[in-house]
Amino acid sequence: MRALPYLLVLAAALVLPYVSNDYWTLIASRAAIYWVLVSGLNLVVGFAGQLAIGWVALLTLGAYTTSVLVAGTVTPVVPPYLALVAAGCVGAVFGVVIGLPALRLRTFYFAMTTLGFATIVTQVALAWQSVTGGGIGVSGPVLPAPFQTGRGFYWFCLGLAALCTWMTANVAHSRFGRGLVALRDAEVAAEACGIAKGRLLVTIFLFSGALAAIAGGLFATLQSYITPDAFTFDLSVLFFIAILIGGRGSILGPLLATILLTALPEFASPLVAWSTFLYAALLLVIVLAVPGGIAALLDRNSRRPLRRDRTIALRPDLLPGLLDRTARGGTLALRAVVLAFGGVRAIDRLDLTLDAGLVHGLIGPNGSGKTTTLNVICGFYAPQSGGVSLDGAPLAGGARARAACGIARTFQTPRLIGAASVLDNVMIGGTIAGTASFVESLLHLPRHRRDEAMLRDAALCALRCVGLETLAAVRADRLQHSELRFLEIARALLLRPRFLLLDEPAAGLSAEEIRRLGALVTGIARCGTGVLLVEHHASLIFDVCDRVSVLNLGRELAAGTPAEIRAHQEVVSAYLGA
Ligand code: ADP
Ligand code: MG
Numbered sequence: 001m002r003a004l005p006y007l008l009v010l011a012a013a014l015v016l017p018y019v020s021n022d023y024w025t026l027i028a029s030r031a032a033i034y035w036v037l038v039s040g041l042n043l044v045v046g047f048a049g050q051l052a053i054g055w056v057a058l059l060t061l062g063a064y065t066t067s068v069l070v071a072g073t074v075t076p077v078v079p080p081y082l083a084l085v086a087a088g089c090v091g092a093v094f095g096v097v098i099g100l101p102a103l104r105l106r107t108f109y110f111a112m113t114t115l116g117f118a119t120i121v122t123q124v125a126l127a128w129q130s131v132t133g134g135g136i137g138v139s140g141p142v143l144p145a146p147f148q149t150g151r152g153f154y155w156f157c158l159g160l161a162a163l164c165t166w167m168t169a170n171v172a173h174s175r176f177g178r179g180l181v182a183l184r185d186a187e188v189a190a191e192a193c194g195i196a197k198g199r200l201l202v203t204i205f206l207f208s209g210a211l212a213a214i215a216g217g218l219f220a221t222l223q224s225y226i227t228p229d230a231f232t233f234d235l236s237v238l239f240f241i242a243i244l245i246g247g248r249g250s251i252l253g254p255l256l257a258t259i260l261l262t263a264l265p266e267f268a269s270p271l272v273a274w275s276t277f278l279y280a281a282l283l284l285v286i287v288l289a290v291p292g293g294i295a296a297l298l299d300r301n302s303r304r305p306l307r308r309d310r311t312i313a314l315r316p317d318l319l320p321g322l323l324d325r326t327a328r329g330g331t332l333a334l335r336a337v338v339l340a341f342g343g344v345r346a347i348d349r350l351d352l353t354l355d356a357g358l359v360h361g362l363i364g365p366n367g368s369g370k371t372t373t374l375n376v377i378c379g380f381y382a383p384q385s386g387g388v389s390l391d392g393a394p395l396a397g398g399a400r401a402r403a404a405c406g407i408a409r410t411f412q413t414p415r416l417i418g419a420a421s422v423l424d425n426v427m428i429g430g431t432i433a434g435t436a437s438f439v440e441s442l443l444h445l446p447r448h449r450r451d452e453a454m455l456r457d458a459a460l461c462a463l464r465c466v467g468l469e470t471l472a473a474v475r476a477d478r479l480q481h482s483e484l485r486f487l488e489i490a491r492a493l494l495l496r497p498r499f500l501l502l503d504e505p506a507a508g509l510s511a512e513e514i515r516r517l518g519a520l521v522t523g524i525a526r527c528g529t530g531v532l533l534v535e536h537h538a539s540l541i542f543d544v545c546d547r548v549s550v551l552n553l554g555r556e557l558a559a560g561t562p563a564e565i566r567a568h569q570e571v572v573s574a575y576l577g578a
Contacts, residue, residue, distance in 0.1 A: 012556030025174040031262035032157035039164040040211030051111040054118030056236035062087040062216020070141035088210040095209015125228040140220030174441035175434040189415035194403030194432035247295025251306030312467040316523030323527035336386035346372040348554040361541040364551030406498035417478030426459035428441040429494030
């Protein structure tokens with residue numbers, strides 16, 4: 001069903017040469033070549049949210065690499081297919097080179113570095129006359145039979161474009177694609193789920209760079225002669241805009257937009273000089289009228305109204321099926337932890353011990369350091385002195401390492417991916433449980449399929465536990481606040497945590513929902529997971545906690561059983577009030 005629109009596009013592409021002329025076949029070849037580049041760039045821009053606007057640099061690199069190798073002016077003559085592969089390798093390397101700044105720079109700064117790179121590549125192509133022919137240029141390669149004719153070349157490009165569509169769709173529906181979207185929309189939550197930002201982005205830049213350079217080789221073949229001014233900034237803008245018009249996080253949308261943008265100037269041939277203007281106008285219209293792009297227009301599912309009178313029917317009895325592997329005891333301990341922001345000591349020599357299978361309440365006034373304590377345990381902050389240990393062994397590393405140790409968390413304000421489905425949001429929590437490599441996912445190999453089935457089953461089970469399974473296919477940004485809280489817990493459960501840290505999970509919930517939350521928390525602890533519950537609702541704390549610590553100004557004011565805390569003079573007067 002999901003493949004139907006793609007098959008329709010493919011069918012149209014297959015009949016095109018028979019119902020039109022050579023000229024349109026040539027335009028269609030160009031669209032296919034552009035799509036080979038855009039499909040890869042889509043993962044960078046649309047999925048990972050990196051503003052790589054100078055991606056034409058890789059098209060240029062690929063075009064020159066292929067042409068120069070095939071011409072044999074510098075090296076021995078290389079066969080065209082081999083030259084394309086070589087271009088792909090060069091593109092992969094430079095894709096990473098262009099992409100690396102993304103690990104440090106954000107948005108505009110990264111966009112500018114990609115632009116700078118595009119300028120450098122063009123200038124080098126102009127200046128390095130002995131290899132590139134400078135302003136005079138070089139002739140492009142010619143593919144051997146049967147692909148040497150216009151129509152034959154079209155079949156070649158179409159085949160490659162179809163392959164790219166399939167591969168990028170595989171990535172999109174894998175833990176890698178979901179991880180990219182998570183990094184784009186909820187980076188902190190992605191790290192807490194154990195997603196390795198650096199490695200994932202480098203992989204994507206590598207893949208996307210390779211595709212762009214291969215597209216460059218085909219582009220040179222199509223043009224049959226290339227000079228540096230064939231690679232204009234307009235072209236780079238076209239690639240970028242195709243993704244924005246198509247819709248972020250979609251594959252079909254950018255595919256249709258690429259076809260549209262390639263064909264548009266042909267229909268408006270008197271307006272060719274205006275093509276940049278047309279793109280800009282089209283972009284403005286789309287961004288203002290349909291921010292989600294073509295993909296949002298095509299997505300009927302997200303417009304279907306949801307039931308208004310939804311209640312969350314929790315099933316804590318299903319938890320053992322999800323968490324069974326976590327029943328293994330252990331303790332998580334903070335010893336004399338100090339963390340200061342400037343002059344403020346957010347945590348001041350704090351000791352805290354969490355035991356597997358118990359619910360530990362952490363209460364205290366606003367600003368007393370509760371969230372900061374969670375951030376220290378999760379590895380977002382490194383304490384200035386003291387340390388965190390798991391089963392007696394000190395915990396090192398950042399958030400990702402802590403997730404790998406089985407420490408999961410939720411956030412004071414839910415951090416979810418609004419544009420992804422509820423099911424995908426939960427599956428993101430299980431990212432590190434996957435075993436398939438990127439290439440296995442790219443090619444839809446058995447290990448990838450096993451991963452997907454396993455993650456999907458676990459996610460559905462987690463959704464059933466928190467009573468949201470009927471909403472699995474719905475976009476997360478359509479949920480109510482209380483549902484988002486439970487959704488975040490489901491995501492955390494997918495890590496099969498040994499320790500689960502909940503930051504004010506009852507905030508914004510109704511009394512009835514708080515009662516259900518209490519049952520869920522108790523159920524989770526009974527499966528052997530240690531729970532740290534940061535809360536303001538005294539009733540919830542005293543109902544479900546086995547132990548309670550009270551913080552004030554980053555220090556422990558009191559600790560003990562709920563009964564002891566309730567009777568503690570200082571706590572009652574300072575915090576619990578009347
Ligand atoms: P709580 O969660 O108990 O309400 P927090 O742990 O969020 O409190 O904050 C404890 C103290 O640390 C507050 O005084 C807060 O202003 C300060 N703080 C927390 N995070 C930061 C930060 N990233 N930079 C500077 N100060 C911070
Ligand atoms: Mg807080």
